[in-house]
Amino acid sequence: MGARERELLLDAFDSNWIAPLGPHVDAFEQEFAGVVGRKHAVAVASGTAALHLSLRLLDVQPEQEVFTSTMTFVATANSIRYANAKPVFIDSEESTWNMDPMLLAEELDRCSQVGKLPAAVMVVDVNGQCANYAMISEICESFGVPIIEDAAESLGAKLSGKPAGSFGQLGCFSFNGNKIITTSGGGMLVTDDESWAKQARYLATQARDPAPHYEHTVMGYNYRMSNLLAAIGRGQLQVLEDRVNRRREIFQVYQRHLSNLPGICFMPEPDGFHSTRWLTAMTIDPNALGCDREQIRLALEAENIEARPVWKPMHLQPAYRDCRHVGGEVAERLFRDGLCLPSGSSMSEADQSRVINVISQLRRTASVEALTCPTRV
Numbered sequence: 001m002g003a004r005e006r007e008l009l010l011d012a013f014d015s016n017w018i019a020p021l022g023p024h025v026d027a028f029e030q031e032f033a034g035v036v037g038r039k040h041a042v043a044v045a046s047g048t049a050a051l052h053l054s055l056r057l058l059d060v061q062p063e064q065e066v067f068t069s070t071m072t073f074v075a076t077a078n079s080i081r082y083a084n085a086k087p088v089f090i091d092s093e094e095s096t097w098n099m100d101p102m103l104l105a106e107e108l109d110r111c112s113q114v115g116k117l118p119a120a121v122m123v124v125d126v127n128g129q130c131a132n133y134a135m136i137s138e139i140c141e142s143f144g145v146p147i148i149e150d151a152a153e154s155l156g157a158k159l160s161g162k163p164a165g166s167f168g169q170l171g172c173f174s175f176n177g178n179k180i181i182t183t184s185g186g187g188m189l190v191t192d193d194e195s196w197a198k199q200a201r202y203l204a205t206q207a208r209d210p211a212p213h214y215e216h217t218v219m220g221y222n223y224r225m226s227n228l229l230a231a232i233g234r235g236q237l238q239v240l241e242d243r244v245n246r247r248r249e250i251f252q253v254y255q256r257h258l259s260n261l262p263g264i265c266f267m268p269e270p271d272g273f274h275s276t277r278w279l280t281a282m283t284i285d286p287n288a289l290g291c292d293r294e295q296i297r298l299a300l301e302a303e304n305i306e307a308r309p310v311w312k313p314m315h316l317q318p319a320y321r322d323c324r325h326v327g328g329e330v331a332e333r334l335f336r337d338g339l340c341l342p343s344g345s346s347m348s349e350a351d352q353s354r355v356i357n358v359i360s361q362l363r364r365t366a367s368v369e370a371l372t373c374p375t376r377v
């Protein structure tokens with residue numbers, strides 16, 4: 001947190017707008033919409049709430065299928081279950097780690113032939129990088145299936161100069177504590193459709209109809225963001241660009257020191273993609289490096305450094321084992337070999353050197369022949 005966040009929070013506090021809603025919520029929504037290039041933004045209690053509301057806005061019905069990326073945080077899949085719909089998990093592609101457009105096209109084609117297209121495709125922009133919307137948007141459009149963009153991890157990323165969150169009919173963001181900017185907890189739903197934005201605000205405030213008493217015709221939720229948190233969000237929005245630059249810098253230092261080790265490959269950033277490197281994620285080929293993902297993780301842990309495997313694919317999660325999935329081998333391999341290194345914006349140079357030294361040392365003690373990595377960035 002910076003000085004501006006504190007000022008804005010105290011302003012909200014002193015104004016006595018403590019109840020949910022208030023002038024900072026309105027201002028945060030307007031400022032945020034500008035940053036991600038959308039006409040409307042609706043501030044909500046979490047990224048998960050934004051995803052759930054998106055499905056309601058698209059009128060997704062119980063038992064309908066919703067396609068999504070298997071490589072994601074569980075919140076994506078949970079939101080589909082909240083709507084009583086059925087998630088179908090699509091594998092990643094190697095080049096972005098996000099939803100494979102070819103598999104998506106094949107599966108949509110199969111479903112359309114039996115007259116059972118999904119109600120929506122919820123595409124995830126994982127680890128700070130957009131999915132391949134140049135292909136995905138065209139494919140979904142040709143089948144008439146709407147896109148919900150789960151950009152919770154990718155605020156600040158770009159694809160062909162367009163911001164993450166601007167690719168779906170609806171886009172969702174998170175301001176949870178671990179995200180690139182935070183309000184401690186919170187989320188944002190973005191769209192260009194004014195009636196959807198209005199409907200989202202209505203559903204997020206218990207769907208209260210205009211009447212002097214409390215009148216309700218449909219079921220709503222308590223999903224709005226509080227004025228206090230919106231004040232923090234406005235301050236955080238001003239440092240977003242610095243955060244993105246810092247995360248990319250951290251990535252570059254890791255890349256400089258580790259990419260010459262055999263068997264280490266970083267998450268690729270193809271031409272036209274501008275990742276925030278929210279997390280520096282890499283894969284380890286144990287045959288080339290001489291030690292595997294888990295040995296590196298444990299060596300770091302022994303030095304009190306936390307590193308984590310990349311997301312465990314949803315089709316492997318016990319909670320979602322009974323769901324359909326399309327492919328899965330790429331995400332499984334990324335999970336088996338993938339590691340997220342400490343990437344916080346406030347990491348010092350010395351912090352990063354400690355991480356790099358542990359990995360380099362482990363490599364030195366592992367006596368194997370050096371093979372070159374075919375997909376190194």
Ligand SMILES: *Cc1c(COP(=O)(O)O)cnc(C)c1O
Nearest residue numbers: 046047048073075152153174176
């Ligand atoms: C963090 C995250 C969410 C959920 O956001 P919350 O604000 O924690 O509810 C959803 N999807 C992805 C991909 C995330 O990383």
